[in-house]
Amino acid sequence: MDLKMSHHIEEQSWKQLTSHLAEWVADSHKHTTDGHVASYIPELANAPSDVLGICIMDAGGLTVVAGDSDFRFTLQSISKVFTLIMALMDRGEAIVFSKVGMEPTGDDFNSMLKLELVEPGIPFNPLINAGAIAISSLIAGKDSEEQVARILQFFREVAHNPTLEINQAVFQSESDTAHRNRSLAYFLKDNGVLDSEVDDVLRTYFSHCSIEVNCTDLARMALVLAHNGVDPIRNQRLIPRRFVQIAKTFMFTCGMYNASGEFAMNVGIPAKSGVSGSILSMVPGQYGIGVVSPPLNRKGNSTAGVHLLGKLSQEFDWSLF
Amino acid sequence: MDLKMSHHIEEQSWKQLTSHLAEWVADSHKHTTDGHVASYIPELANAPSDVLGICIMDAGGLTVVAGDSDFRFTLQSISKVFTLIMALMDRGEAIVFSKVGMEPTGDDFNSMLKLELVEPGIPFNPLINAGAIAISSLIAGKDSEEQVARILQFFREVAHNPTLEINQAVFQSESDTAHRNRSLAYFLKDNGVLDSEVDDVLRTYFSHCSIEVNCTDLARMALVLAHNGVDPIRNQRLIPRRFVQIAKTFMFTCGMYNASGEFAMNVGIPAKSGVSGSILSMVPGQYGIGVVSPPLNRKGNSTAGVHLLGKLSQEFDWSLF
Amino acid sequence: MDLKMSHHIEEQSWKQLTSHLAEWVADSHKHTTDGHVASYIPELANAPSDVLGICIMDAGGLTVVAGDSDFRFTLQSISKVFTLIMALMDRGEAIVFSKVGMEPTGDDFNSMLKLELVEPGIPFNPLINAGAIAISSLIAGKDSEEQVARILQFFREVAHNPTLEINQAVFQSESDTAHRNRSLAYFLKDNGVLDSEVDDVLRTYFSHCSIEVNCTDLARMALVLAHNGVDPIRNQRLIPRRFVQIAKTFMFTCGMYNASGEFAMNVGIPAKSGVSGSILSMVPGQYGIGVVSPPLNRKGNSTAGVHLLGKLSQEFDWSLF
Amino acid sequence: MDLKMSHHIEEQSWKQLTSHLAEWVADSHKHTTDGHVASYIPELANAPSDVLGICIMDAGGLTVVAGDSDFRFTLQSISKVFTLIMALMDRGEAIVFSKVGMEPTGDDFNSMLKLELVEPGIPFNPLINAGAIAISSLIAGKDSEEQVARILQFFREVAHNPTLEINQAVFQSESDTAHRNRSLAYFLKDNGVLDSEVDDVLRTYFSHCSIEVNCTDLARMALVLAHNGVDPIRNQRLIPRRFVQIAKTFMFTCGMYNASGEFAMNVGIPAKSGVSGSILSMVPGQYGIGVVSPPLNRKGNSTAGVHLLGKLSQEFDWSLF
Secondary structure, eight states, rough: HHHHOOOOOOOOHHHHHHHHHHHHHHHHHHEEEEEEEESSSSHHTTTSSSEEOOOOOOOOOOEEEEEETTOOOGGGGGHHHHHHHHHHHOOOHHHHHHHHHHOOOOOOOTTTTHHHHSTTSSSTTTTTTTHHHHHTTOSSSHHHHHHHHHHHHHHHHHHTTTEEEHHHHHHHHHHHHHHHHHHHHHHHTTOOOOOSSSHHHHHHHHHHTTTEEEEHHHHHHHHHHHHEEETTTTTTEEHHHHHHHHHHHHHHHTTTTGGGHHHHHHHHHHHHHHOEEEEEEOTTHHHEEEEEEOOOOOTBBBBHHHHHHHHHHHHHHHHOO | OHHHHHHHHHHHHHHHHHHHHHHHHHHHHGGGGBBBOOOSSSHHTTSSOOEEEEEEEEETTTTEESTTTTOEEEOOOGHHHHHHHHHHHHHHHHHHHHHHOOOOSEEEEEETTHHTTSSSTSOOSSHHHHHHHHHTTTEEEEEEEEHHHHHHHHHHHTTTTTTOOOOOHHHHHHHOOOHHHHHHHHHHTTTTTTOOOOHHHHHHHHHHEEEEEEEEHHHHHHHHHHHEEEEEETTEEOOOOHHHHHHHHHHHHSSSSSGHHHHHTTOOOOEEEESSSSSEEOOOTTTTEOOOOOOOOTSBBHHHHHHHHHHHHHHHOOOOO | OOOHHHHHHHHHHHHHHHHHHHHHHHHHHGGGGSBBBOOOSSHTTOOOOSSSSEEEOTTSSSSEESSTTTEEEEOGGGGHHHHHHHHHHHHHHHHHHSSSSSOOOOOOTSSSHHHTTSSTTTSTTTTTTHHHHHHHHHHHSHHHHHHHHHHHHHEEEHHHHHTOOOOOHHHHEEEEEEEHHHHHHHHHTTOOOOOOOHHHHHHHHHHTTEEEEOOHHHHHHHHHHHHEETTTTEEEEOOOOHHHHHHHHHHHHHHSGGHHHEEEEEESEEEEEOTTTTEEOOTTTOOOEEEEEEBOOOOOSHHHHHHHHHHHHHHTTOOOO | OOHHHHHHHHHHHHHHHHHHHHHHHHHGGGGGGGBOOOOSSHHHTTTTTSSOOOOOOTTSSSSEEESSTOEEEEHHHHHHHHHHHHHHHHHHHHHHHHHHHOOOSSEEEEEEHHHHHTSSTTTTSSHHHHHHHHHHHHHHSSSSHHHHHHHHHHHHHHHHHOOOEOOHHHHHHHHHHEEEEEEEHHHHHHHHSSSSSSHHHHHHHHHHEEEEOOOHHHHHHHHHHTTTTTEETTTESSSSSHHHHHHHHHHHHHHHGGGGGHHHHHHHHHHOTTTTEEEEOTTSSSSSEEEEEBBBTSSSSSSHHHHHHHHHHHHTTTOOO
């Protein structure tokens, strides 16, 4: 098709999106009762269970929001996508993939089996917890403080929002309670995967998990990935294309915990979820998307969020295949 | 871009492809020494180790071939993609996904761990051996003979080649030696996944693994998937689009055994490999691709075949992300 | 203590045993409602659930019986103790322990994990199903028929009962339904543990599992083990002492499935249970014991049988430690 | 036999023991070259590799020593037997066995598989590292310092040696390097098995592992177990018989890591080994035995120590079965 027709279709889509989004959000909102707010981190357990918000942003900076789009939450596992990108920028592919593998796994996100059984000591991929902890240790910086400062700076740049901060209450709550992550980190240390000290790595890890955003921040961050590393609004390259390619591939094959395959089949776009009930997703070449709804299904993904993205994908035929 | 420009670029690509393919094949041919012909099925062990052939076919029926493109081989695991499609056409999504899961797994293709550990008794996805055996039992037909007849008919239709036949020597060799598959099948039977008898299911399974093709057949079959179920040359729909979407998603997330993630990251297109050293791949919306080179790397994929597809993907920027 | 005193105590014990056994059996009988008759083999599911019988036999041939001591049942896993002994007599320690390990395992009796995870392909010990199947293949005999004939002859000799026969209905039922065992056997075959064909090995295996006995037979077989391989009644050596030592060690460390440790701690004598609800046990140097009560606890051992043995061990301080 | 004859035999045995022990030690000494001194704790790696010492003590206090019997070493895993006994004395069976299981396991001593796979979160038994860490947390005491003081007091009492102390260099070395144990402890904490803090539990755990003894201390401690909790030399009960029974059962079924089954079959007496190359063993009702030789075989037990105990067991027919 020619460019004009393509633009025309995009305009039509956008129009349809803006007119119907609130209604689709209302429809998906019913699913907020079908799940449970994450409780293993006490601070997360305080999140309201009847929230559903979304923001979709296009390359020109147009945004459409619906539902509780002002709701603020922490990035949690979504941050892993961007620390992976930082580690790649700081160290290069060779070093990063000597510490984590490239293979998706249908196992639980915090299982230790994968570390002991199949490829002893090396996390299967950078998006499972063990892999993300290994990645945190690769971020440049003379100590955890400097790593966290660099991470915060990078995330602010990608989100084009200099006010992003770490939610200290969540950070503290994670540090105090995440025995499983501490267990994983010592296991990695024992296997020679971590060069720095466990306490330092975890401080960095819990810090980037605790960065607070809203749906608009998510959408802007996603938009940069959707446009292969360029912020299309400022027309500024923030990330080398290759590293975005890597990040999007991992999001597609293992971004939604052990429901990644199901999501790929039924929604069909790259996405990464966090236990705060958030999902960062995108339509490659077009939109950045941020969604949040705290109640999680039994696979750890936002129930209403997944439903809403499924609806949108179906309406606009977003599936990559 | 407009249609004319798009066509122009496609023509340029095709021209470049036809002029350079032989040279790239020659370059990848060196990698045939870097691997071993599958030996666990005696008949497969007889395959020559210095073969590399490829066929690429476009929507208009143009084909470019290079290397040992006449070499004949059996489909092996590549057949799993099309029996999955048949099972979906015969039974629908609900029944199929009550017997197999949707999640990729980085484990060995014939591991039993996934059956016992994480989701007892249900294979993780339809492309690992256990899943494909479960799928074989879902093909319509009053007995194994009728199932095999229907499969052969369907494969001939998709390949547009009425001469496809089962290689009886390979079939016999597989039947005689595949103790691991027999073990998997009885495990599935014990878990209530198989309705029919193990011997019947395995006869069907070994039969479709033993269908003999060449690269051109593979390319034609791939072309139908690349065009969402329509054979673009005959302009005839052979498979509902949704089932092709499912098949391509599984190919992308788990089509290359436990190197699927690596292939997705480095080549970036849907593909399925077989232990005969064959790979069926495609550029969605454009080409169907068939490659064969028997020596396998330690993950079970054709060493030279993977190298050649990587080279092509890089040259023409085929990666989906 | 001197011999006279020792004999006096033994006489006192025997007297107490004969006067109280019926009462203890009545007390343990309540536990027959606390468990379920094995149902995975249809023929076993027909066993009555309110049966409890016991026979205790001393070196002089004195026997005391109580409860349903005439009840007939098949040996099931108890037979593994005696096929292990035969394999040792036929092949020697070196060959036997090249095919099975020596280590107890707390896993489920029919788990495949142990085969794949820790010591690939080699069953952990001769009393788990996989190990016992490997042992069956080591019994001397030109074919399964001859193996079974030799087994039956040996079991008749040890039980001093020439009328022992295979229960054909149980044998048939096991052969028809034991998909898990068939899966294990093909897994072993794939790993080179079995020299003969799977069907032949399983015919032998199911045959010795289906030998029918009563509590008196069990007690006599146990008596031979209690006296280190000599039938003390006939004063005749039937088994070399070393092989009885091996058998008793395995019974102590892994004779009661994944409750072996608990049984060792709470009852403290060598024992082997079968899914027919039978238990062969002994007081080393003194008694042979046979117990049967079909309802099994969730670890696969006879609920009332374990209770009764626990009571007796406590009363007479039978624990080895 | 009567008492006189029995005493006579014991005297004969003792005479033979005293005359031949040095020669048997010399023979086993060759095996010190067949293994490696534990290196994962730096301080242990300093141990000399050509040491072999033994002490055997009888109920009357007679001792026979041979080889490097003055060599001093830390208890390491041998301490687990006595902290188990303390936990049983402090809390009772019910509480102890709600935190650890009773089943032997042939897996590696520090594997996490058993925690995640079969009985999630509960260590399989009190002698694997995870189980022993759980046991450490059950020792009475208002803090780790008090726990350690009580442990030291108890160990001194059982060894009848008020000079026993913690080797601070080994303690420090263990604390600094045992990432795997820290990983296990956090895993247990995450599963609710530990009530106290991980750092406190590990301080207690590393402390009792670092108590320094010689072979004579080991023999005296073993003698108390051999005599069911009574120190026969002082004729004083130190431990209730039931708890010694429990301890000896675990030593028999899982005291020698994943060679426990092999040791039970070939040596046949209760024993517990430590990575310092030490083994505490006993002939129930008779002797306490302490052996040390630092080089370990691949299962983690002292190569020469196991050989020497095997020789003694064979000479004197010590096997329980």
